[in-house]
Amino acid sequence: MSGRSSIGWTLVAGACAILLLLLWTAPLLWALSTALRPELETVSRQFHWLPQSWTLEAFAKTLGAGKLLRWLFNSFFVALAVTLATMAISLMAAYAFSQLRFRGRNIVFGVAMLGFLLPFEALLVPLFRTMNQLGMINTYAGIVLPQVVAPVVIYVFKQFFDAIPADFREAATMDGAGPLRVLWSVYLPISGNIVWAMAIVTFIAAWNNFLWPFIVVTSNEMMTIPLGLTQTYDAFGVRYAQLMAAALLGALPVALAYAVFQRRVTQGFLAASGLK
Amino acid sequence: MASVRLRDIRKRYGDNEVIKGIDLDIEDGQFVVFVGPSGCGKSTLLRMIAGLEDISAGTLELGGVPSNTVEPSRRGIAMVFQSYALYPHMTVAENMGFALKLAKVAKDEIRERVGRAAAILQIEHLLERKPKALSGGQRQRVAIGRAIVRKPEVFLFDEPLSNLDAALRAQTRVELARLHRELQATMIYVTHDQVEAMTLGQRIVVFNGGRIEQVGTPLELYERPANLFVAGFLGSPRMNFLPADLVGSPQGALTLGLRPEHLALADGAGAAGSSVEGTLGLVEYLGDVTLAYVQVEGVEQMVAAKLAAGTPLPALGARVALGWDPARAYLFDAAGAAM
Numbered sequence: 054m055s056g057r058s059s060i061g062w063t064l065v066a067g068a069c070a071i072l073l074l075l076l077w078t079a080p081l082l083w084a085l086s087t088a089l090r091p092e093l094e095t096v097s098r099q100f101h102w103l104p105q106s107w108t109l110e111a112f113a114k115t116l117g118a119g120k121l122l123r124w125l126f127n128s129f130f131v132a133l134a135v136t137l138a139t140m141a142i143s144l145m146a147a148y149a150f151s152q153l154r155f156r157g158r159n160i161v162f163g164v165a166m167l168g169f170l171l172p173f174e175a176l177l178v179p180l181f182r183t184m185n186q187l188g189m190i191n192t193y194a195g196i197v198l199p200q201v202v203a204p205v206v207i208y209v210f211k212q213f214f215d216a217i218p219a220d221f222r223e224a225a226t227m228d229g230a231g232p233l234r235v236l237w238s239v240y241l242p243i244s245g246n247i248v249w250a251m252a253i254v255t256f257i258a259a260w261n262n263f264l265w266p267f268i269v270v271t272s273n274e275m276m277t278i279p280l281g282l283t284q285t286y287d288a289f290g291v292r293y294a295q296l297m298a299a300a301l302l303g304a305l306p307v308a309l310a311y312a313v314f315q316r317r318v319t320q321g322f323l324a325a326s327g328l329k
Numbered sequence: 330m331a332s333v334r335l336r337d338i339r340k341r342y343g344d345n346e347v348i349k350g351i352d353l354d355i356e357d358g359q360f361v362v363f364v365g366p367s368g369c370g371k372s373t374l375l376r377m378i379a380g381l382e383d384i385s386a387g388t389l390e391l392g393g394v395p396s397n398t399v400e401p402s403r404r405g406i407a408m409v410f411q412s413y414a415l416y417p418h419m420t421v422a423e424n425m426g427f428a429l430k431l432a433k434v435a436k437d438e439i440r441e442r443v444g445r446a447a448a449i450l451q452i453e454h455l456l457e458r459k460p461k462a463l464s465g466g467q468r469q470r471v472a473i474g475r476a477i478v479r480k481p482e483v484f485l486f487d488e489p490l491s492n493l494d495a496a497l498r499a500q501t502r503v504e505l506a507r508l509h510r511e512l513q514a515t516m517i518y519v520t521h522d523q524v525e526a527m528t529l530g531q532r533i534v535v536f537n538g539g540r541i542e543q544v545g546t547p548l549e550l551y552e553r554p555a556n557l558f559v560a561g562f563l564g565s566p567r568m569n570f571l572p573a574d575l576v577g578s579p580q581g582a583l584t585l586g587l588r589p590e591h592l593a594l595a596d597g598a599g600a601a602g603s604s605v606e607g608t609l610g611l612v613e614y615l616g617d618v619t620l621a622y623v624q625v626e627g628v629e630q631m632v633a634a635k636l637a638a639g640t641p642l643p644a645l646g647a648r649v650a651l652g653w654d655p656a657r658a659y660l661f662d663a664a665g666a667a668m
Contacts, residue, residue, distance in 0.1 A: 223381050224414035228428035228479075229402035238427075242418040 088112065088297040095293040111294035112302070121299055123274060124281035128260055129306065131196050131277055135259035136252050138201040144248070147210030148236045152222055162211075168204035173264070181268055191272045199269075200259055206251050213247050214240060250321025253314050260307045278303035331392030331405060331482035331515060332357045333378065338387035340373055340539075348374055349539040351387070355517065355532075360509045362530030363519045365562070369536040371519045372487055378517065379408050379485055392482060402428075405482035409489045413472040415460040421447075422456040425475045446477040449511065450504075466497045473508070486518040490525060502528055523563050527551070535559050557665035560586050566620060566633040571605065573660070583668070586659035589620070592634035594642075595652030604652040607632065609645055614638075623649055 083102075087095055088111050090104035115121055149155075150162045180199045189195030217240060225235045241248065263279040270276055273284065282299055311318070333355040340348035348370045355361050363371040376382040378389060380401030389396050396404055407428075415424050425446060426439040434442075447453045450470040460468055469489060476484055486505075490498045506529060509516055520526055526533050527547045535542040535550065535558070543555040554560035560568045566589045573585035595604045607625035619640055622631035634651050636642075643649060660668040 218412060218414070220410045220412045220414035221416065224408070224410060224416075225427075226381070227379065227401050227406070227408050229431040234431065239416055242416075245418075 084297045084301055087293055088295075088301055090294060092292055092294045111292075111298040115295050115298040115302065120273065120276075120281060120284070121302060124276050124278045125303065125306065127193075127275060128277040128279075128303070130193060131266075132256045132259040132307075134193065134197045135200045136256045138197065139203050139206060139255050140248065140252055142201055143203055143206040143210055143251070144236060144241065145233075146207045147214055148232070148240060150207070151211045151214035152219070152235075152240075153232065165207060166204055168202065177264070177268055180265075184269055189269075191270055191275050193275075195269045196266055196275070196277070199265060200262065203255065206255065209247065209251060210244070213244055217243055246317055246321040246323075248321070249314060249317035250319075253311065253318050257307050257311065332390075333483060333515065333517070334388075334390040334393075335374075335378075336388040336390075338374065338377065338389065339385045340370070340377060340382065341385040346385075347539050348377070348385075351541060353534060353541065353544065355515060358513050358515055360506075360516045360518065360529060360531045362526040362533045363517065363536060364521065364523060364526040364530075364533055365536030365542075367521060370539040371521075371534075371536045374536075375408075375485055375487055375517060375519045378483075379406055380404055381408075402431075406485060407476035407479045407481035407483075408485040408487065409472045409476050411488040411491055413460075413468045413489075413492075415468055415471055415475075417460050420457050420459055421452065421463070421471050421474075424460070424471060425456075425478050428475070428479050442478050442480075443474075446474040449477065449508070450474050465493050466501065469493065469501060470504075473505075477508075477512070482515065484512075484514050484516040486516065488520055489518075490520070490522075498525075505529060523565065527563065535562060537562075553667070554586075554659070555667055557584060557586070557661050560659060560661070560667070564588060566635070568659070569630075569632045570661075571625070571628055571632070575660070581663050583663065584661040584665070586661060587632070587653055588657070589633040589635040591653050591657040592632070592651045593653070594621075594634070594636065594640065595650040603655050603658075604650050605632065606648060606650045609643060609647050609649045612642055612645065621649075623651055 086103060089107055089109070091106060091108055091110060094101075094105055146165065150158060150165075176199075184190055184195045184199070187195075189198070221239050221243070222235050225239050230238060260277075261279060262277075266277045266280045270280060273281075276284065282296070282303060333353075335351050335353040338348060338351040339346060351374060363375065365371050373382060377384050378391075380396075380399065384397050391399075391404055391406070415421075416427065419427065422443050425443045429439045429442065443456070444453070447456055450473060452467065452470050452474060455463060455467055455471065460471070463471065469492075472489065490501055493501060502525060505518075518525075518529060530547060532544060533547055533550050534544050537558050543550055543559045545553075550559055551563050554563065554568075557570065561570065569587045569589065569592070571585045571587065573583045575583055605623075605625050607623040607628075609621060610624045610631050611622040613620040613622075615638075617638055619636045619638055619642070621634045621636055621640075621642060623634065624631050632651060662668050
């Protein structure tokens with residue numbers, strides 16, 4: 054009896070999983086289907102899941118328009134810069150909060166964590182004014198710098214470092230390593246998986262960030278993909294096939310990156326979840 | 330190699346003074362053991378010598394040079410940690426060569442020195458392994474090898490054998506003693522295990538509550554303990570303490586100390602004052618010796634006697650008498666000091 058009910062529950066669970074999968078992938082599949090059909094067919098009154106005639110015309114026109122590759126480059130550069138800067142700053146801050154002893158350490162850490170309480174939207178106006186005064190509107194620095202402060206990343210790293218036995222730091226100190234060298238040669242390699250996880254999550258977030266680039270960028274040349282897609286819409290009018298092609302091309306790099314690194318992300322989060 | 334001199338060394342955490350004025354001289358090439366119960370300050374003192382803890386007051390001299398504020402890596406000291414602290418992402422060779430790499434020593438020389446240290450410790454076949462692929466004893470050797478490679482003036486060991494099983498501890502003790510003879514190095518060894526202290530140390534420093542109770546050779550401490558604490562700390566089973574009065578003396582409450590191996594079954598007709606009666610409470614047969622525990626009236630802890638294996642004993646609960654040679658007894662005054 055228990056065997057049959059077990060099979061029954063497995064079937065129910067499987068059916069639910071397939072349903073959820075279809076619900077989740079349906080928009081992506083529809084976007085792909087739209088991108089692979091002629092423009093006229095996208096506004097046809099008759100609904101077809103699959104294109105009546107298959108074509109790569111939308112992709113060709115999107116790539117040939119000249120701006121998409123520039124936007125892809127901007128997204129990649131900005132996301133990479135944000136990731137590297139965030140990792141560097143967060144690792145050093147987390148190491149200081151975790152392993153160094155200095156007056157006011159707990160207060161400084163508390164202030165850093167107060168950043169959790171502030172929504173980014175509340176900082177838009179003062180940040181814009183600051184970037185404007187510094188002459189950083191429509192520059193890579195202007196897009197990147199406000200994104201490199203990440204209290205959550207500092208917190209995750211600090212928790213991880215707290216769990217690493219202090220003997221490693223002391224042994225490295227006895228061997229002649231200063232704080233930066235201890236971080237680079239000992240703590241960073243030990244924390245490999247969690248650093249990868251945080252880096253990939255940061256990269257994806259920076260890639261997908263629309264709000265801040267929308268505020269600080271007005272030049273077409275400096276736009277990132279999420280921003281550029283809105284321009285695509287305006288430039289081409291109601292050209293759904295090209296819009297979907299641009300969206301898919303824009304999402305492809307980060308999707309590929311996640312597919313390549315997803316094991317490290319999972320391992321990193323598992324490692325973090327095992328900590329106090 | 331170098332001497333170590335401590336003058337009125339103190340350590341405070343806020344208002345709490347944990348090291349209360351330590352004066353100690355360790356000569357070049359000596360193997361000195363710091364021993365004491367948990368929390369007595371021996372590891373803290375070792376860490377102060379290493380530079381991992383600040384010295385609140387007093388002077389530390391290494392090789393005659395005041396070294397209170399010298400960076401740990403510049404003190405000419407290498408330390409072997411209780412947990413070994415081997416970097417998990419580096420191979421054995423990389424672990425051993427890390428300090429030399431930081432010191433920008435040439436790669437050839439690093440390879441040579443690592444190889445030589447590995448040969449001394451017989452771990453050449455482990456050089457390409459990571460720490461997780463090593464047994465506890467192998468990790469211990471690698472940790473020692475990492476210290477040897479640096480050619481330090483002073484070696485510090487912080488309870489390095491506490492994570493090993495009994496058989497491996499005994500084996501490693503022998504190897505450490507051999508290493509000391511070979512390297513002729515100054516070594517300071519911290520342990521809470523009195524067997525390690527007695528077997529390894531040329532001199533033993535007994536700590537209690539942040540102070541030194543006594544310094545001496547193992548036999549000096551065992552045969553002429555300065556006070557109740559040292560007498561009770563060294564020896565297994567520990568020394569038996571019985572309340573005593575010295576007839577014809579106004580000394581007040583004294584303590585009579587008797588080592589278990591100096592007690593024997595008496596027939597009750599022994600010399601007055603050199604025997605005690607009680608009930609046989611427990612017998613432990615250890616193979617080479619037999620431990621008999623006797624409950625004596627008025628004494629809280631059972632009196633332990635170490636008897637030869639095969640000594641005939643009555644049944645548990647029987648009345649027995651234990652006798653001793655008065656010349657082997659110890660007397661301690663009301664303050665606990667040896668008389």
